[in-house]
Amino acid sequence: MILGLALSLGLGLLGAYQSRLLQGEFLLLVISISLLVPLISGLTAFLWPIQPLQAARYFDLLFHLKERLSTAFELVQHPEPATAEIIDRQLQDTLSASTKVDLRRDLPLRYNLRAGALALLFVVLLGVVWFRGESWFKAAQQARNVQQAVAEQAAQIEEIIKQVETNEALSEAQKEAITSPLKEAQESLQDNPSLENSVSVLTSTGEKLQALSDPQSQQMSEALKEAGGQLAGQEGSPLESIGQDLAQGKNASAASRLANMDVGELNPAEQAQLADQLEAMADSLQSSNPGLADQLQQAADALRSGDTASAQQALDDAAKSLAQAGQQITSSETASQAAGQLQEGAGEVLAAGGGQQQANQSGQGNQPSQGSNQSGQTNGSGGAGSGKGSSEGSEQTGNEAGSSPIPQDNGPGDGGETSYEQIYAPSLLGGEDGPQVNLPPSGEDQGEVIGQGPTTPGDPGTSLVPYTEVYSQYEEINNQAIENNEVPQQFTEIIRNYFDSLKP
Amino acid sequence: MTELSVDQFREYALRVESEVGKVIVGQTEVVRHVLVSILAGGHVLLEGVPGLGKTMLIRTLGEALDLKFSRIQFTPDLMPADILGTEILTDQDGRREFRFRPGPLFSNLVLADEINRATPKTQSALLEAMQEASVTVAQQTYHLAEPFFVLATQNPLEMEGTYPLPEAQLDRFFFKVNVDLPNAREMVEIMDRTTGKETPSAGKAIRGADIVQMRALARAVPIASHVKEYIASLILATHPEDANASPLVRKYVRYGVSPRGGQALVLGGKVTALMAGRYNVAFEDIHAVAPAALRHRLLLNFDALAEGIRTDDVINELISEVKVQV
Numbered sequence: 001m002i003l004g005l006a007l008s009l010g011l012g013l014l015g016a017y018q019s020r021l022l023q024g025e026f027l028l029l030v031i032s033i034s035l036l037v038p039l040i041s042g043l044t045a046f047l048w049p050i051q052p053l054q055a056a057r058y059f060d061l062l063f064h065l066k067e068r069l070s071t072a073f074e075l076v077q078h079p080e081p082a083t084a085e086i087i088d089r090q091l092q093d094t095l096s097a098s099t100k101v102d103l104r105r106d107l108p109l110r111y112n113l114r115a116g117a118l119a120l121l122f123v124v125l126l127g128v129v130w131f132r133g134e135s136w137f138k139a140a141q142q143a144r145n146v147q148q149a150v151a152e153q154a155a156q157i158e159e160i161i162k163q164v165e166t167n168e169a170l171s172e173a174q175k176e177a178i179t180s181p182l183k184e185a186q187e188s189l190q191d192n193p194s195l196e197n198s199v200s201v202l203t204s205t206g207e208k209l210q211a212l213s214d215p216q217s218q219q220m221s222e223a224l225k226e227a228g229g230q231l232a233g234q235e236g237s238p239l240e241s242i243g244q245d246l247a248q249g250k251n252a253s254a255a256s257r258l259a260n261m262d263v264g265e266l267n268p269a270e271q272a273q274l275a276d277q278l279e280a281m282a283d284s285l286q287s288s289n290p291g292l293a294d295q296l297q298q299a300a301d302a303l304r305s306g307d308t309a310s311a312q313q314a315l316d317d318a319a320k321s322l323a324q325a326g327q328q329i330t331s332s333e334t335a336s337q338a339a340g341q342l343q344e345g346a347g348e349v350l351a352a353g354g355g356q357q358q359a360n361q362s363g364q365g366n367q368p369s370q371g372s373n374q375s376g377q378t379n380g381s382g383g384a385g386s387g388k389g390s391s392e393g394s395e396q397t398g399n400e401a402g403s404s405p406i407p408q409d410n411g412p413g414d415g416g417e418t419s420y421e422q423i424y425a426p427s428l429l430g431g432e433d434g435p436q437v438n439l440p441p442s443g444e445d446q447g448e449v450i451g452q453g454p455t456t457p458g459d460p461g462t463s464l465v466p467y468t469e470v471y472s473q474y475e476e477i478n479n480q481a482i483e484n485n486e487v488p489q490q491f492t493e494i495i496r497n498y499f500d501s502l503k504p
Numbered sequence: 505m506t507e508l509s510v511d512q513f514r515e516y517a518l519r520v521e522s523e524v525g526k527v528i529v530g531q532t533e534v535v536r537h538v539l540v541s542i543l544a545g546g547h548v549l550l551e552g553v554p555g556l557g558k559t560m561l562i563r564t565l566g567e568a569l570d571l572k573f574s575r576i577q578f579t580p581d582l583m584p585a586d587i588l589g590t591e592i593l594t595d596q597d598g599r600r601e602f603r604f605r606p607g608p609l610f611s612n613l614v615l616a617d618e619i620n621r622a623t624p625k626t627q628s629a630l631l632e633a634m635q636e637a638s639v640t641v642a643q644q645t646y647h648l649a650e651p652f653f654v655l656a657t658q659n660p661l662e663m664e665g666t667y668p669l670p671e672a673q674l675d676r677f678f679f680k681v682n683v684d685l686p687n688a689r690e691m692v693e694i695m696d697r698t699t700g701k702e703t704p705s706a707g708k709a710i711r712g713a714d715i716v717q718m719r720a721l722a723r724a725v726p727i728a729s730h731v732k733e734y735i736a737s738l739i740l741a742t743h744p745e746d747a748n749a750s751p752l753v754r755k756y757v758r759y760g761v762s763p764r765g766g767q768a769l770v771l772g773g774k775v776t777a778l779m780a781g782r783y784n785v786a787f788e789d790i791h792a793v794a795p796a797a798l799r800h801r802l803l804l805n806f807d808a809l810a811e812g813i814r815t816d817d818v819i820n821e822l823i824s825e826v827k828v829q830v
Contacts, residue, residue, distance in 0.1 A: 057830040066786035071728040090783035
């Protein structure tokens, strides 16, 4: 019992100290070992193979039978040396002596005061661990959550890799470009599934994938869909089916249809209608894909001038460009989507880590930042979305903050801190694919959201304002965002710490 | 098989002790050991200073056992023929012939008083009788009547004019019993009994035939194998060259106990067990007879004698050192 208690205390302390045991598991461990050790000891003693003669000798000593039992046992087994009469007398004597055994005298209930005190001490220590080891158990729970979250992210990465590899719309090179960082991340998570490494890996991989996504592709995709929608609305026109494909995002199919179109089979009226449609399409795509727009315009011009051969050639070229654009869009969307999933996953792992992350966040080298594009936004082109009003404004803040690394102009010698300590902060905080906040339009209590839409990151500008002056603006925005509950609860403390560390 | 039961055995033994106790004050352990030796068929050497009642004890035993008793006072001029007997020339109906005249050894119970005063030649005359229970005179062997016991006494103090018993003869004694000084109470009782008008005497407790039956029953008592193994370990542990010998034995023992010591332990243990009302030998029976059975078989070296180490000290240490194997 004492051994069991000592063993359970030792293992329990070790497990709790290393943050491996939850409180319930600690209790289970203590109870099971405390009970199992005496049980196993008892069973071992009970089942231990012992010769009957040995047992008889032991009983002789234990019950003061003066070797009667062992002699009787030997006489029964080997009666040769003695006569039957002697054997009979000896057995009777043994039986008589055995009936007179005083069990209370020979098998007293022994109570060892020292052992009892030791057991009590162990119980008290176990109780102290149970009631005072809350921080250990909490840490174990967080570690367990992190482990589970990391495993989920590893599974998600595996799923993303499968989806990418089976996506026929992507070229092998594009697949390789997307899956390569994912596989590296997968290996890194397997090698070191700690909270810090997991978040770092997921974040950095998300950034790598994000870098693979082309911001122009989104614009191009929207332009193609818009143009496709217009074409699809013109029933009976030569480009109706192509327009439907484009509107549905089936760029490869649309390219194939365009390549298969034979302008020679069209009558002059249809050719004229086709020329108009091609020209309209070219206008729509002029800003997002000028090359494709030019080819479409050439085809339209050739059709109007009756040069069907040139028109056919221009359409073929346009089809190829469309196919390439389609692949580019798909690749960009896939990379962007994967990046978003990884960033979200990093957040989940971080949330699973809870307070542990706060304790461990110093010393992290990975330092994506937030808010650094604010200055770029002031000088850049800003968002290209169609949203307006306060809705737009909030999204701008949400999307652009943290979408790119902190410019190094806020380091030492830039008017900020003299010694710059790199800290870790996930890039997803308030960044892309972060929580979407819809604010009511200003001035209208029950008004509707006027509009919202995709935004494009602003061009990185040059910071012209000293860091020490701009910091207060950032901090104010940050505080407002926290007070307005625009930031998830679990990130507020991290964000506060982050800004504290940036304080000039 | 003997018709005796253990209860009868015990009753007879107690009866003898009771009768001896009428004459001998105290010395219960001495009486017990002498009785055990007799019932085991062995000879006893009693050692003690003069006046402790050694001779009286043996004489009383002779009375209580209803045996033919003879006493030989050993002196330096005692010749073997004086104890064994001799052939004398007789004249019967005008015909002269040599006829064997048995000596005092031809008894059931022989008291060899102050045996160490006789010369080794005379002491050796006892050898055949003690071991073979027979006497050879003029190439004629005479068997001694059963039971035959030699109860010898010797004085450990007087060295002048004594001849220490050779080891071979010592080994033939079943037990060597030390007779110690009685305590004050016993001393008073002795004075009361021996200085009054009447001196007590012992009655006949058992016959010679009873003793033979008791000896047969004692030999039939079973002994467990691990008890025998313990005895063997005990005997071997008395030898300084034995691997399991204790440091005390290695330092002070010159020669260890012979196998006869083991036989004495077994037989003595059997009789002790019967006297305790048991049909088997226990370790405590062995421990009870071990000093008497081993002390004259264990020869100490000069260092032990110089440092005052007694054989009983070595034996007691052996009993505590040699562990019982379960």
